[in-house]
Amino acid sequence: MTIIFSVVISFVIFGIASILWxxxxxxxxxxxxxxxxxxxxxxxxxxxxxxxxxxxxxKRRSYHNVLGISVLTLVTAVPxxxxxxxxxxxxxxxxxxxxxxxxxxxxxIFKHLSLIQTVDIYTMISRFFRVLGLLIFVSxxxxxxxxxxxxxITPRAVFLQNPANLMPRFSLGKFFDGYVEVMxxxxxxxxxxxxxxxxxxxxxLTMIPATLGAYAVTRLRFPGQKFLSRSILIIYMFxxxxxxxxxxxxxxSLGLRDSLLGxxxxxxxxxxxxxxxxxxxYFQTLPREIEEAGIIDGCSRLSVIRYIVLPLSIPALLAxxxxxxxxxxxxxxxxxxxLDKQSIFTLSRGMVSLNSQEVPRQYLMxxxxxxxxxxxxxxxxxxxxxxxxxxxxxxxx
Amino acid sequence: xxxxxxxxxxxxxxxxxLLPSLLIVLSIVLFPVLLNFWVSFKPIxxxxxxxPSPIVREKIVLDDQIVRIQYQVRNTSPxxxxxxxxxxxxxxxxxxxxxxxxxFEVVDGQIRFNKKNIPGGFLETYQxxxxxxxxxxxxxxxxxxxxxxxxxxxxxxxxxxxFTLDNYRIALQTRExxxxxxxxxxxxxxxxxxxxxxxLIAAILVNQKFPGNGAVRSLFLFPYVxxxxxxxxxxxxxxxxxxxxxxxxxxxxxxxxxxxxxxxxRPTALITAIFFNAWRYFPFCYLFVFARLKAIPSVxxxxxxxxGAGKMQTFWHITLPQISEVLLSVFxxxxxxxxxxxxxxxxxxxGAAGTKTLPVQVYxxxxxxxxxxxxxxxxxxxxxxxxxxxxVFLSRSREVES
Numbered sequence: 001m002t003i004i005f006s007v008v009i010s011f012v013i014f015g016i017a018s019i020l021w022x023x024x025x026x027x028x029x030x031x032x033x034x035x036x037x038x039x040x041x042x043x044x045x046x047x048x049x050x051x052x053x054x055x056x057x058x059k060r061r062s063y064h065n066v067l068g069i070s071v072l073t074l075v076t077a078v079p080x081x082x083x084x085x086x087x088x089x090x091x092x093x094x095x096x097x098x099x100x101x102x103x104x105x106x107x108x109i110f111k112h113l114s115l116i117q118t119v120d121i122y123t124m125i126s127r128f129f130r131v132l133g134l135l136i137f138v139s140x141x142x143x144x145x146x147x148x149x150x151x152x153i154t155p156r157a158v159f160l161q162n163p164a165n166l167m168p169r170f171s172l173g174k175f176f177d178g179y180v181e182v183m184x185x186x187x188x189x190x191x192x193x194x195x196x197x198x199x200x201x202x203x204x205l206t207m208i209p210a211t212l213g214a215y216a217v218t219r220l221r222f223p224g225q226k227f228l229s230r231s232i233l234i235i236y237m238f239x240x241x242x243x244x245x246x247x248x249x250x251x252x253s254l255g256l257r258d259s260l261l262g263x264x265x266x267x268x269x270x271x272x273x274x275x276x277x278x279x280x281x282y283f284q285t286l287p288r289e290i291e292e293a294g295i296i297d298g299c300s301r302l303s304v305i306r307y308i309v310l311p312l313s314i315p316a317l318l319a320x321x322x323x324x325x326x327x328x329x330x331x332x333x334x335x336x337x338x339l340d341k342q343s344i345f346t347l348s349r350g351m352v353s354l355n356s357q358e359v360p361r362q363y364l365m366x367x368x369x370x371x372x373x374x375x376x377x378x379x380x381x382x383x384x385x386x387x388x389x390x391x392x393x394x395x396x397x
Numbered sequence: 398x399x400x401x402x403x404x405x406x407x408x409x410x411x412x413x414x415l416l417p418s419l420l421i422v423l424s425i426v427l428f429p430v431l432l433n434f435w436v437s438f439k440p441i442x443x444x445x446x447x448x449p450s451p452i453v454r455e456k457i458v459l460d461d462q463i464v465r466i467q468y469q470v471r472n473t474s475p476x477x478x479x480x481x482x483x484x485x486x487x488x489x490x491x492x493x494x495x496x497x498x499x500x501f502e503v504v505d506g507q508i509r510f511n512k513k514n515i516p517g518g519f520l521e522t523y524q525x526x527x528x529x530x531x532x533x534x535x536x537x538x539x540x541x542x543x544x545x546x547x548x549x550x551x552x553x554x555x556x557x558x559x560f561t562l563d564n565y566r567i568a569l570q571t572r573e574x575x576x577x578x579x580x581x582x583x584x585x586x587x588x589x590x591x592x593x594x595x596x597l598i599a600a601i602l603v604n605q606k607f608p609g610n611g612a613v614r615s616l617f618l619f620p621y622v623x624x625x626x627x628x629x630x631x632x633x634x635x636x637x638x639x640x641x642x643x644x645x646x647x648x649x650x651x652x653x654x655x656x657x658x659x660x661x662x663r664p665t666a667l668i669t670a671i672f673f674n675a676w677r678y679f680p681f682c683y684l685f686v687f688a689r690l691k692a693i694p695s696v697x698x699x700x701x702x703x704x705g706a707g708k709m710q711t712f713w714h715i716t717l718p719q720i721s722e723v724l725l726s727v728f729x730x731x732x733x734x735x736x737x738x739x740x741x742x743x744x745x746x747x748g749a750a751g752t753k754t755l756p757v758q759v760y761x762x763x764x765x766x767x768x769x770x771x772x773x774x775x776x777x778x779x780x781x782x783x784x785x786x787x788x789v790f791l792s793r794s795r796e797v798e799s
Contacts, residue, residue, distance in 0.1 A: 026649045033649045144631045164645035209417035220411040239737030241756040242776040245763045246429035252446035269425030330624040332740045351626040368627035379622045380615050
């Protein structure tokens with residue numbers, strides 16, 4: 001029973017590994033299309049080797065990893081070479097990688113097998129699928145990111161030769177061509193300044209009301225406090241497009257529309273609620289006693305805030321500020337609808353103007369990297385704070 | 398007595414501290430929502446938003462002892478009239494009025510002109526003639542330096558009292574209205590479910606110790622954090638029918654006869670959009686689910702292990718009940734935000750090939766076809782539909798709480 005199960009499992013694993021091998025070869029441009037024969041060869045030799053290894057485990061003999069992998073690779077490489085004599089080195093590199101993956105998986109599964117008598121299917125399979133699942137997840141997330149970088153440095157002609165080949169092929173001199181073009185011809189330097197201006201101003205314009213408001217909601221008692229405290233985020237239930245049309249009309253009549261000032265009026269309105277919410281969560285964790293001591297000593301509320309609360313909240317203020325910056329930087333709808341003059345485009349708006357037939361995709365992707373980079377830097381430095389602070393209020397046991 | 402004054406003081410301070418936030422948010426968020434109702438009953442088009450204004454050009458002709466000041470008045474709008482225009486200008490005292498056209502009056506060194514109801518496309522030149530009585534060396538300079546002050550007033554369709562039911566008539570008669578609403582709901586439900594599922598899997602996967610755990614947790618946030626502009630175009634290129642990597646890979650595996658048009662064919666486009674939504678927003682779900690997972694007391698797991706429960710049993714009977722609340726809340730949030738989503742769909746497909754949802758329709762009507770009133774009507778429909786869902790959700794969550 002156990003033997004049959006082991007054989008089936010190793011068949012499945014080697015099947016997956018062979019597909020992985022082919023996929024790797026295609027992505028690295030080593031193969032143009034799969035060859036069923038190659039896959040069959042891989043599968044067969046792998047199967048034979050793994051069965052012999054399974055039997056040795058079951059007989060409680062030692063299991064040598066490196067030896068097993070080397071022997072398996074050599075044994076598989078020979079028929080592969082026989083079928084495919086003009087195979088490139090990349091083919092064999094990928095072969096090794098796939099065999100390593102297969103062997104590790106089999107070893108993980110059968111580690112259990114050798115220790116327990118009964119076949120606990122879920123334990124074994126869950127371990128294997130956890131590794132596989134992680135791999136899949138990381139790749140579907142990583143693939144677009146890598147693709148963005150890759151396409152921004154690869155000239156169009158080179159890419160079109162084989163769109164599935166994601167190995168970097170570029171001449172060193174032309175590495176930054178896309179970026180230079182985008183910054184000069186397409187004026188992204190200007191757009192970066194505009195985005196910076198708008199985002200930084202939004203941070204300032206948001207932090208002041210939000211800090212005061214958050215303090216009020218946390219510490220002060222007034223009618224409607226509980227209601228406000230709970231319904232701050234209701235604002236985000238409204239679709240932006242529903243706000244955008246009337247604002248477009250009113251701002252057009254007032255002459256505010258095609259200007260950065262218009263954006264600076266709208267953006268704080270979008271960012272204040274969530275900033276209030278996050279700061280409120282943070283203020284709730286500050287002990288009241290320190291502030292009360294200050295009040296007893298005769299300080300006014302504002303002094304308490306300035307000299308006691310704010311210095312204690314610097315990490316939270318920093319995090320919230322960076323988050324506001326990120327929201328303003330990424331914002332698309334209003335930037336797209338309101339701005340017509342090219343000189344005041346923000347990066348979001350500028351990106352859309354790159355989307356035409358005449359503009360090579362390389363430039364568009366270079367622009368994408370430019371707009372993404374600051375956000376990535378901010379968010380990765382903030383990640384820990386978010387899993388703590390942002391989520392804390394909404395998650396109760 | 399002292400207590401109530403402290404309370405009153407607190408209330409006052411709280412009022413002033415909250416005032417800026419409330420002012421900004423209410424005026425930019427709530428006021429436009431109400432304004433939508435107003436606008437949806439008016440026949441406003443895109444062109445109406447810029448009220449017509451006159452252009453006045455002044456030209457001065459010096460002819461020996463005679464000075465002619467000419468004003469060329471033009472209405473730039475071809476069809477809209479200007480309700481009232483006034484021109485005020487000054488002239489040097491050394492000049493004496495000789496001839497002025499009708500409508501002009503010259504009083505106290507000032508030239509004044511009023512005109513009502515200037516029609517669209519209006520173009521006319523008025524000429525005033527003066528005599529130089531006393532010689533003045535810098536006459537020309539002084540004449541050039543006087544710039545006429547122009548005030549104009551036009552009917553602003555936003556503020557006048559013309560109403561119409563046409564917008565709603567057109568909106569409700571659109572054959573596609575039902576289709577659009579169905580697409581919106583489908584997109585919201587399936588997209589949110591997908592994101593939630595992926596987020597749950599991601600949270601479970603990451604909830605173990607392995608090398609590189611921290612890095613993976615940060616990497617997971619990439620789809621959510623990246624600007625939509627960047628991500629949408631990356632996926633458009635990946636899924637391109639002619640030169641897309643995905644199609645290339647699939648055809649290398651000999652799985653396809655011909656490339657799939659992921660974003661431009663009827664059912665496929667919506668399915669692709671749903672997958673995109675799940676991909677982009679799963680980190681949001683993952684964050685909340687993961688935080689909740691970590692908060693589950695390990696005592697529960699230990700006792701389950703002692704009692705010999707298997708992995709599946711543990712998950713079903715312990716983990717799942719603990720996180721069910723979070724799953725529901727996150728689903729509701731994602732549903733509403735996906736329902737309202739405009740950016741993603743607009744950048745991915747522009748609303749083509751069966752991916753037109755209500756928000757996209759609002760944009761198409763208002764700025765695509767230039768029918769602001771129609772766009773507002775659809776906004777109202779969107780808002781009402783959304784309110785129904787909100788009402789259901791909020792009453793559900795209140796039930797859950799009690």
